[in-house]
Amino acid sequence: MMGKTGVVGIVILQMCWQWMGSSEGQRLVARLDLPPPLTGPESLAFDSIGGGPYTGISDGRLLKFENGTFLEFAYTSPIRNKTTCDGTSDQPETCGRPLGLGFNNRTQEWYIADAYQGLVKVPSYGGRPTQLLTSIQGRPFRFLDALDIDPSTGIVYFTEASANYQLKDMQQLLSSGDSSGSLLSYDPGTGQARVLLRNLALAGGVALSGDGSFVLVTEFLANRVIRFWLTGPLQNTSQVFMLLPGRPDNIKRNPRGEFWIAVNTPLGPPSTTAFWPLGYRVNSSGFILQIVPLTQLYQNQEVSEVHEYNGAFYSGSLLAPYATIFTP
């Protein structure tokens, strides 16, 4: 069912966007469509030889984009029933819902934060998952969201969006004022997990700094990014890294050690700004270097990620049926 329809879509849209020009900043280069009714390429990742993007989707599978189309790659739930799960847009928990993903190029394994199935890994060639962690200090995870991997140590940094609400309760979570999210780490060498920060207001995204000295975590419901120090005199302490005018979701480091943050409409009355969602590029001091409106790519839909890789710019969404490649 992973057909070639997306390829046709790419060509037509490309011509259309080039004609319309780029007066509002971004320009669509290609739209990577999922076969209907699949949705939600929430985050994007690449393997150690630059293949991909790989992404997790609504029916619980991981897909790899290759030769102009999405192909089935792996899954995250050990109890997933392919017959009932494949091709669903609103699936039961047992199908899994992969959100954060990253490749450990030392062990050649994928690590995945699954909203329902906890922290799992799959081999570089895909297929069956191994569940690594489904609880912390005796408490089962409710809603894992994002992850990043330290390439030098293999330590996985990941977030639990909330300890009270699950992904399927997102609407309640958004209006709850919940602050039970956390930032955690998992060391594959020892199997040890650690809680680094608690009381986060929907811990949405996580990114390690280029030098490994700190990790950033976004608070979707608090419009801010927190910095947790891993080394140096401030080790194990945290401060506000930056405040934002909207809700930050995933945060991704680029090859220059800067970060891209997907920022969405603030909660409450409609904003006066016509240009939500936005991509923010900031340096490792939290200084804003660039703001890119993403409305032409997603209209007013949520954008979960902006990802710069190998000179190209990608974006993903928790709800839209496509990812994009664009020029900022």
Ligand SMILES: *[C@@H]1O[C@H](CO)[C@@H](O)[C@H](O)[C@H]1NC(C)=O
């Ligand atoms: C693994 O990733 C690190 C950091 O991105 C990079 O320096 C290294 O070359 C990579 N190794 C391989 C085998 O791709």
Ligand SMILES: *[C@@H]1O[C@H](CO)[C@@H](O)[C@H](O)[C@H]1NC(C)=O
């Ligand atoms: C994609 O194209 C390359 C080059 O033609 C080929 O080697 C590879 O097998 C193709 N992959 C798939 C999944 O068809």
Ligand SMILES: *[C@@H]1O[C@H](CO)[C@@H](O)[C@H](O)[C@H]1NC(C)=O
């Ligand atoms: C998967 O679901 C189908 C349809 O409900 C059922 O017939 C089949 O036995 C299930 N497979 C497993 C392994 O549970």
Ligand SMILES: *[C@@H]1O[C@H](CO)[C@@H](O)[C@H](O)[C@H]1NC(C)=O
């Ligand atoms: C930070 O926490 C780690 C893990 O608990 C501990 O080993 C380390 O000594 C702590 N560092 C400081 C400066 O407290």
Ligand SMILES: *[C@@H]1O[C@H](CO)[C@@H](O)[C@H](O)[C@H]1NC(C)=O
């Ligand atoms: C971030 O940018 C600001 C403004 O240009 C600059 O003062 C600061 O040194 C930069 N930080 C880093 C780590 O490059």
